[in-house]
Amino acid sequence: MAAKAELAQAGAKRMAFQREHEYVSPRGLFDNVEPKGSRRFLTAAVSAFHGRGYHATTTRDIATLAGSSPAGIYTYYATKADLLYEIALIGHQYILDETEAALLVTDDPIGRIAEIVRRSVTYHAEEHVLTRVVNRDFQALDVQRLATIMKMRRRISTIVRDEVRRGVELGIFEVDHLEGTTIAVLRLMDVASWYNERGPMSPDELAEVYVGLILRMLGAPAAASDQAGDGKTAVNG
Amino acid sequence: MAAKAELAQAGAKRMAFQREHEYVSPRGLFDNVEPKGSRRFLTAAVSAFHGRGYHATTTRDIATLAGSSPAGIYTYYATKADLLYEIALIGHQYILDETEAALLVTDDPIGRIAEIVRRSVTYHAEEHVLTRVVNRDFQALDVQRLATIMKMRRRISTIVRDEVRRGVELGIFEVDHLEGTTIAVLRLMDVASWYNERGPMSPDELAEVYVGLILRMLGAPAAASDQAGDGKTAVNG
DNA sequence: AGACTCGGCAAGCAAGCGCTTAGTAGATCA
DNA sequence: TGATCTACTAAGCGCTTGCTTGCCGAGTCT
Numbered sequence A, B: 001m002a003a004k005a006e007l008a009q010a011g012a013k014r015m016a017f018q019r020e021h022e023y024v025s026p027r028g029l030f031d032n033v034e035p036k037g038s039r040r041f042l043t044a045a046v047s048a049f050h051g052r053g054y055h056a057t058t059t060r061d062i063a064t065l066a067g068s069s070p071a072g073i074y075t076y077y078a079t080k081a082d083l084l085y086e087i088a089l090i091g092h093q094y095i096l097d098e099t100e101a102a103l104l105v106t107d108d109p110i111g112r113i114a115e116i117v118r119r120s121v122t123y124h125a126e127e128h129v130l131t132r133v134v135n136r137d138f139q140a141l142d143v144q145r146l147a148t149i150m151k152m153r154r155r156i157s158t159i160v161r162d163e164v165r166r167g168v169e170l171g172i173f174e175v176d177h178l179e180g181t182t183i184a185v186l187r188l189m190d191v192a193s194w195y196n197e198r199g200p201m202s203p204d205e206l207a208e209v210y211v212g213l214i215l216r217m218l219g220a221p222a223a224a225s226d227q228a229g230d231g232k233t234a235v236n237g
Numbered sequence C: 001a002g003a004c005t006c007g008g009c010a011a012g013c014a015a016g017c018g019c020t021t022a023g024t025a026g027a028t029c030a
Numbered sequence D: 001t002g003a004t005c006t007a008c009t010a011a012g013c014g015c016t017t018g019c020t021t022g023c024c025g026a027g028t029c030t
Helices: A002-020 A036-052 A059-065 A080-102 A109-126 A128-140 A143-169 A178-189 A203-217 B002-020 B036-052 B059-066 B080-102 B109-126 B128-140 B143-169 B178-189 B203-217
Strands: none
Touching (some): A036 A080, A080 A109, A080 A128, A080 A143, A128 A143, A178 B178, B036 B059, B036 B128, B080 B109, B109 B203
16 A cells, blocks of 8 residues: 555655664663663664754654654653753763772872873763763753752762862862862863864873873973873882 | 733733843943844843753743843844844954954963953853853854854964964973864863852952963963963063 | 834744654564 | 553644734824
């Protein structure tokens, strides 16, 4: 029947469009999300939000990228905002874990800041599609969910601020204004908004440049960025 | 008549709402916009975009803030995007003029960078409502208008990059990676996204902190930020 | 006074939005 | 083989959106 052929064609068109605009998390951040069937909607939403922003993205955009009908989303998510929230949680939880893990590498403030910056920059560069969405669109969340995300962001800020302060107290850093400097460090670590994966710098190279810039900004001794370790050799070697 | 009373009431409600959410440009950036009648729609749009973002703002939001009916906008602007474009042009033209003017103050790369940073930070802090809109929502523009804005942004980047390079060539700065460092400087100067006018720092104080941070990041001599002048005393005094 | 201009209004249109509903193909069980 | 469940679809509802239309009162000119 003509009707059936039309339907098959619509399905094929959806799948073609889907493959063209696929987002696959370089670090596999969505590989363990349950239920399994929801993953394609999450990654489709990341891709759609990345291109147009949350508010300009329609549920039909997301459904098309996920290769489903407009109603398919609602099998797993009650609202468009639920999708954004789960994405924001995953992205924020990951960088929070990374930041906390960086503290375990060493006690030295220089080594810790270097490790925090290194992990954050490589993450924001490799996952620039995800982190651009997370760091730009989280502000579209409703007040309660926004508060949860803000709490996670504040934990990261606190870790950085504490480490900078400790470095100052130990006479390793020299900082005029703690709060302004902390925010500067945090802003520099988020390279997602401008990082270009087809540009000349790999995430690792970029990270080393930014470790150097930030340590210098903190007034660390000139040779500090060499002493800070490269995250591959032993710290106390 | 009851109908007439209702209309008067609707008008009064509009005006009350308008005054509550007013945006007035601290630097008077909209004072010379023509035609005169369009100004209230521009500032209303800045206020509305600031609160919700471009895509989440409705033309009715803007009209209400401007104290007009939904149709009032279209006396001056054909589309919602036209409003955003004029706002983006005004904001970008101002900081571009400021950046170019900073070059006239001195020939010294340290003095020039200091002056650029000082002007940019005070502008982004004082006009944080406008600059937050301009720097966040300009990406919602259509391709052609976006290209015009991007060209202005690139001119600012070029000025900063050239000055950093010149400082390196003169042996005043010491920079590992020119492009990464230039972007870092540009990112740090935009304090709009986090500046809080009820916080402890005035725009001028914040600017001096950031002049210091950035000059240190560029590897300028330790005493550079003192030598850089404070923008009030004579440069060669 | 009468004609004209202009800023603004009430009303409303077409399109697109988020989301709902009723129903079904296909896998899994007995 | 038939019952049951799950993931999904076609269709569409109610509402909001950006924008248009036809109109009008106040000010300005002749």
